[in-house]
Amino acid sequence: MTKDLNNITTHSSLTTRNQQVAAQSLVNQAPTNTAVNSQLNTVTNAQLAQLTNDSHAEPVASHLTVGLEQAEMIINSVFMRNVEFGLSEGQESFAPNFLGGDSASNQNVWADVSRVDGSIDASTNEAGFEYDLTQMTLGANLLSTRDSYAGVYFSVVDQTMDEHDAQSISFYTSGYHFEAYWSGRFENQIELDGVIGYGMNETDSVRSLTTAPKAEATFDSDFVYVALQVAKPIYNSELVNIAPFASISHVRASQNAYSETGGAALAMSVDKSDAESSLMGLGLAFEKYLDDHEGLSANAILRYDRDLSADKSGDHSVTVTSGATGTYTGQNRGANTWIGGLALRYHFAEQHALGGGVSYSKFDNGDEHGFGLNYSYQF
Structure with a gap:
């Protein structure tokens, strides 16, 4: 039995930074908190690591990564509407109109449905986790000229995150996003695209604790984002069309403060938390007509993305204000992402187009794969 509380924080079973922060907080509370004191004096050496895992907020910090991925998935669905890779983040490999998309002189309504499944690997101090993202977007060009157009969209999103290595915890999220987009073509076939958007999510979390009753919470998150892309075709022939492109995007996520119910002495209150993603991307898009x-x-499409925010800080953090108080870090995807995608598109009845595709992204700290379907109508 672990009796000497002064030795708990240096116990050999506590191998990660988050475990050690939680252990120190519990030890500090023990003299004035009867429930915590009882847990620490009855926990066995074999149970100590799990007790500290049950006490810390690492998965909440990791969840910020999933929110950023969802916002970038929405950006991608808007930019990619004419080539239909329709996928996520790493995938906001914005496939541009210049490869033969819809004429800017026509009005256009479109729909995109896509899903991504991803996993983030464990590191020395943070555990890994898995997630899936789904979105359905409806958009329309509202203003159109021969060389430019602007429009708006509305998205319904859904996400889950679970199977966290350190804790048995699940997050279930639904939300809505609103965005405006525009595209313009200039001299020398240069195309510039842009989007700006806002999203809001509601998340239910459930922690199944081994050393206490389960803890539950509901909290909201907000997202603001902006993205730009420039592209120019460099080769057009009957064999293939090729165009390089470069893009930059910034997403800011704010996860509101909340308090758990249940969980006995291990229930926590989490302060408001923020996270950012600042991507710079370079890529090549290819098109081949098949009839x-x-x-x-x-x-x-082939693309490389550099996340300047992840390059600056390799994890996200949240602060717990009650429970095992302290600041805890969670894993993110890393600074580097490589993406590949394939898609088919079919124009029919003059005004309709239907497409679909798949893609794969490799992160520094994991990977993801996805698929999407896309429909557009010109009038």
Whole structure:
């Protein structure tokens, strides 16, 4: 039995920074908190690591990564509407209009449905986790000229995060996003695209604790984001069309403060937390028509993204104000992402287009794969 509380924080079973922060907080509370004192004096050496895992907020910090991914997935669905890779984050490999998308002189309504499944690997101090993201976006061009257009969209999103290595915890999220987008073509076939948006999510979390009853909470999150992309075709032939592109995007997520119910002495209150993603990307987009009427086309994309925010800080953090108080860190995807995607697009009945595709992204700290379907109508 672990009796000497002064030795708990240096116990050999506590191998991560978050475990040690939680242990120190529990030891500090023991003299004035009967429930905590009882737990520390009855926990066995074999149970100590799990007790500290049950006490810390690492998964809440990691959850910030998933929120950023969701916002970037929405950005991607808007930028990619004409090539239909329709996928996420790392995938906000914005496939541009210049490869033969809809004419800017026409009004256009469109819909995009996509799903991504991803996993983030464990590091020395943070555990890994898995997540899935789903979104359905409806958009329309409201203003249109020969060389430019602008429009708006509305998205319904859903996400889950679970199977966290350190704790048995699940997050279930639903939300809505609103965005305006625009695109303009300039001399020498240069195209500039932009988006600006806002999103709001509601999340239910459930922690299944081994050393206490389960703890539950509901909290809100807000997102603001902006993205720009510039592209220019460099090769067009009957064999293939090729265009390089560069982009920059910034997403800021704010996770509101909340308090858990249940959990006995291990219930926590978490302060408001913020996280950012600042991506710079370079890529190549390819298009090949598969029939003589140019109704069916195949598209491919290769892209590299550098997350300047992740390069500056390799994790996200949250602060717990009651429970095992302290600041805890969670894993993010890392600074570097490589993306590849393939898609098909079919124009029919002159005004309609249907597409779909798949992609794969490799992060420094994990990977993700996804698929999407896309429909547009010109009038």
